[in-house]
Amino acid sequence: MSEDSWAQAVDVQEATAPSSQFDLSQKLSRLRDKCNMKGDINGNIVTQRPDNGGWKAPDGDKPDLAEQSLLNKLIRRSLVRSRHQVEVLQADPTSPLYSVKTFEELRLKPELLKGVYNMGFNRPSRIQENALPMMMAQPPQNLIAQSQSGTGKTAAFSLAMLSHVNPANTWTQCLCIAPTYELALQIGQVIEQMGKFCPDVKLAYAIRGNRMERGVKLEEQIVIGTPGTVLDWCSKYKHIDPKKITLFVLDEADVMIDTQGHRDQSIRIYRLLTRACQMLLFSATFEDSVWRFAELVVPDPNIIRLKREEETLDTIKQFYVLCKEKEDKFTALCNLYGSLTIAQAMIFCHTRKMAAWLSTHLIKEGHQVALLSGEMTVEQRACVIERFRNGKEKVLVTTNVCSRGIDVEQVSLVVNFDLPVDMDGNADNETYLHRIGRTGRFGRRGFAVTMVDSERSMGIINQIEMHFNRRITKLDPSNLEEMEKLLS
Numbered sequence: 444m445s446e447d448s449w450a451q452a453v454d455v456q457e458a459t460a461p462s463s464q465f466d467l468s469q470k471l472s473r474l475r476d477k478c479n480m481k482g483d484i485n486g487n488i489v490t491q492r493p494d495n496g497g498w499k500a501p502d503g504d505k506p507d508l509a510e511q512s513l514l515n516k517l518i519r520r521s522l523v524r525s526r527h528q529v530e531v532l533q534a535d536p537t538s539p540l541y542s543v544k545t546f547e548e549l550r551l552k553p554e555l556l557k558g559v560y561n562m563g564f565n566r567p568s569r570i571q572e573n574a575l576p577m578m579m580a581q582p583p584q585n586l587i588a589q590s591q592s593g594t595g596k597t598a599a600f601s602l603a604m605l606s607h608v609n610p611a612n613t614w615t616q617c618l619c620i621a622p623t624y625e626l627a628l629q630i631g632q633v634i635e636q637m638g639k640f641c642p643d644v645k646l647a648y649a650i651r652g653n654r655m656e657r658g659v660k661l662e663e664q665i666v667i668g669t670p671g672t673v674l675d676w677c678s679k680y681k682h683i684d685p686k687k688i689t690l691f692v693l694d695e696a697d698v699m700i701d702t703q704g705h706r707d708q709s710i711r712i713y714r715l716l717t718r719a720c721q722m723l724l725f726s727a728t729f730e731d732s733v734w735r736f737a738e739l740v741v742p743d744p745n746i747i748r749l750k751r752e753e754e755t756l757d758t759i760k761q762f763y764v765l766c767k768e769k770e771d772k773f774t775a776l777c778n779l780y781g782s783l784t785i786a787q788a789m790i791f792c793h794t795r796k797m798a799a800w801l802s803t804h805l806i807k808e809g810h811q812v813a814l815l816s817g818e819m820t821v822e823q824r825a826c827v828i829e830r831f832r833n834g835k836e837k838v839l840v841t842t843n844v845c846s847r848g849i850d851v852e853q854v855s856l857v858v859n860f861d862l863p864v865d866m867d868g869n870a871d872n873e874t875y876l877h878r879i880g881r882t883g884r885f886g887r888r889g890f891a892v893t894m895v896d897s898e899r900s901m902g903i904i905n906q907i908e909m910h911f912n913r914r915i916t917k918l919d920p921s922n923l924e925e926m927e928k929l930l931s
């Protein structure tokens with residue numbers, strides 16, 4: 444795709460923003476309202492994304508990164524705690540390394556500290572312990588920080604921005620860019636909540652649809668937006684003087700570089716800023732491409748990384764069942780269900796069509812089933828997950844959209860109705876791990892059962908066995924006695 448068409452895609456996406464000026468609460472409540480919408484929670488409503496700019500999930504339902512990220516944010520309730528140590532690489536290794544165990548140590552303005560406590564934060568998260576003192580150090584230091592979604596990055600840089608601004612100065616001092624309109628709103632919500640007791644600090648959204656006359660300068664000290672509009676506001680419309688920006692935050696760098704237009708716009712914004720401007724970059728993952736991009740926009744960085752908690756297979760008993768075709772798989776599934784005390788189950792299918800077929804048949808059998816698949820909007824998916832988490836449905840049938848990042852503690856059974864395979868039809872070990880990792884969480888016992896319907900699938904199961912060096916035991920669901928023994 445040419446740079447122009449990427450940029451156009453960004454324009455289309457941003458063009459969905461309504462034209463009212465900075466009306467955050469309205470937009471957020473719209474997002475939430477969609478969540479509470481009435482309708483067929485089993486996913487029978489097939490809604491096209493209203494604002495997709497031509498986006499269409501492939502039948503295998505690999506969601507795009509920005510959607511996944513938004514989904515994670517919508518369904519998250521609390522901090523993801525990691526036992527892993529934080530790795531810190533300082534730009535100047537001779538300078539002392541500070542970390543804080545309390546928010547008081549940061550010497551925040553009292554009204555800001557009040558905002559932090561008001562959000563229910565008692566102490567800094569793992570990544571915040573090191574990141575916060577670095578972000579607030581004098582002279583300012585640049586930072587690249589990577590840690591898994593939900594570990595407190597957004598809260599960290601929101602606090603840094605709020606503490607950075609001088610409310611007496613009525614011009615934009617902090618600029619934050621995020622890959623999509625919805626993600627920008629989510630960040631804004633955190634800043635608004637945290638800055639609740641700082642009435643003089645104002646926030647503006649540089650998103651398409653928020654319009655002012657050319658040349659009118661913004662008085663808001665903090666601006667959050669998407670790269671295209673931020674670039675326009677800095678260069679074309681002159682609403683922001685980039686030379687006066689003293690703190691620049693680039694969030695979700697891994698998602699940002701997924702779209703070439705965004706990557707290029709981010710670099711163009713960076714070039715408008717001064718050398719003295721403090722640069723902060725955040726990412727949930729850190730592949731080489733993210734790293735190369737980070738090095739372009741963050742000179743002389745300190746680097747903080749928090750390793751992801753490894754998924755463990757220790758508490759998961761793995762089985763496979765030999766079947767002939769989908770009806771046979773369905774019978775095996777029903778037998779399995781009948782002989783296990785299952786709190787909740789997640790069933791993975793390869794295509795939306797199969798997921799729809801299976802959920803219809805399970806409902807006919809009297810099961811309470813939720814269906815999650817790629818043609819649903821992010822908000823609809825968040826609702827389905829929320830209902831499942833609250834136990835309203837006991838079975839969740841899904842394609843790959845929800846194999847990652849979703850924690851439902853009560854899931855005791857994961858079924859691979861279809862095997863996870865890659866584009867070439869080989870075992871997709873990573874997806875297998877993520878899928879079955881949905882059970883056996885927090886040390887609880889869980890079962891993972893894979894349906895094998897051909898010699899080829901048997902070969903794939905063998906590959907998976909070898910890859911993880913874990914036995915996958917054959918199960919005969921028509922032999923109830925044996926099954927009860929194995930599953931006990």
Ligand SMILES: Nc1ncnc2c1ncn2[C@@H]1O[C@H](COP(=O)(O)OP(=O)(O)OP(=O)(O)O)[C@@H](O)[C@H]1O
Pocket residue numbers: 512515516519520521522523563564565566567568571590591592593594595596597598599727
């Ligand atoms: N110090 C803290 N104490 C308690 N809760 C916190 C703390 N910091 C953040 N949280 C909460 O943890 C959740 C995740 O935080 P946050 O959104 O900042 O993580 P993140 O790393 O930015 O995630 P993502 O990559 O998805 O944006 C939020 O609900 C947030 O309110």
